Amino acid sequence: MPLSSNGIVNKAVMLLTIRDYLCRHPATTRQIAEEFGISQRDVQRYLGDLQGAPLYTPLWQDEMGRWRWIVNELTVADMLVYGLGLERPETPPLRAAPPGTRCVITGIPITEGYLVNDLVTEAITEFLDFFRGHPEGWVSENVGRCFKAHRETARCCLIFEDGTHYDPLINRESARGQQRPCWSELVRVIWPERIGQRVLCILTTNMKRRLWPRARVGALGARTPVYILDADLNLDGCYIINWPRMIKRLDFIEMLYSTGFSKRQIQFGLLQAQIAYEVGIQKVLQWEGELAQIRQEIEFLMALLIAQKKEEIA
Numbered sequence: 001m002p003l004s005s006n007g008i009v010n011k012a013v014m015l016l017t018i019r020d021y022l023c024r025h026p027a028t029t030r031q032i033a034e035e036f037g038i039s040q041r042d043v044q045r046y047l048g049d050l051q052g053a054p055l056y057t058p059l060w061q062d063e064m065g066r067w068r069w070i071v072n073e074l075t076v077a078d079m080l081v082y083g084l085g086l087e088r089p090e091t092p093p094l095r096a097a098p099p100g101t102r103c104v105i106t107g108i109p110i111t112e113g114y115l116v117n118d119l120v121t122e123a124i125t126e127f128l129d130f131f132r133g134h135p136e137g138w139v140s141e142n143v144g145r146c147f148k149a150h151r152e153t154a155r156c157c158l159i160f161e162d163g164t165h166y167d168p169l170i171n172r173e174s175a176r177g178q179q180r181p182c183w184s185e186l187v188r189v190i191w192p193e194r195i196g197q198r199v200l201c202i203l204t205t206n207m208k209r210r211l212w213p214r215a216r217v218g219a220l221g222a223r224t225p226v227y228i229l230d231a232d233l234n235l236d237g238c239y240i241i242n243w244p245r246m247i248k249r250l251d252f253i254e255m256l257y258s259t260g261f262s263k264r265q266i267q268f269g270l271l272q273a274q275i276a277y278e279v280g281i282q283k284v285l286q287w288e289g290e291l292a293q294i295r296q297e298i299e300f301l302m303a304l305l306i307a308q309k310k311e312e313i314a
Helices: 011-024 029-036 040-052 076-084 141-148 172-177 183-189 243-259 263-268 275-279 281-292 298-306
Strands: 059-061 067-069 112-115 157-160 198-204 217-219 224-230 235-241
Touching: 011 029, 011 040, 029 040, 076 141, 076 157, 076 198, 112 141, 183 243, 183 298, 198 298, 217 224, 224 298, 235 298, 243 263, 243 298, 263 298, 275 281
Parallel strands: 198 224
Antiparallel strands: 059 067, 157 198, 198 217, 224 235
């Protein structure tokens, strides 16, 4: 049975465990209870949660009373719509699409949606790129909702498949002032409690660009897709992040940052800093040797971007 660090059953992990089990082994409520050593009442509660979460569907019972679940393909637009609660736009109207139509952004088959020409505005500067060279095509309803909600979608986000949404900021003080999570703290909070869950992660320092059409949905773990945009670090793309490695790099960087080195010095060389002589050359040379091996890693660059100085304990 999935347990948290204090021994209490982790609900999110339990939901995923049951879901994945049903994908491979259709089972009755009693069989599920026996498989995981929990009560049938608990199983009913977990199944109710799975049925009630829009991103977990479809879950149903067959004629033999066995619960079944099939993996549904989640698009970036689906994650944004469910996570942010984006409403259907009043205009343009949702239309029935011709047979065989696919969304030109997600590629999924659709029976209704929006014509690209009815949806686009002058704010979309990369027209052909966004619509894969098909400006005459169609997009799904959720893609249309995302395009109409530009202000809500042009920002950092971390959204999980159960609809849990975070809108983090890099700076800790700004995050707390706005009662939003800080990236440095959030990446640790979700690990490893949400390992294996599908997630949409966009990390940007430019809140004007529309990045979500280029982002990807993936599982939190050793190969997590993260769209990162930062001009100073020359990052603009969807990168595959090893989450535990990134956290390890973050621990190291924040130790150096709190010691007195700037982020630029951590990125390009500690020996150029005056504080290196105060700390001790031998120690700094040791740190430099470690940094030389990891500076080109994407995990290092992501950690450098979100790193914050450790708070002093009064």
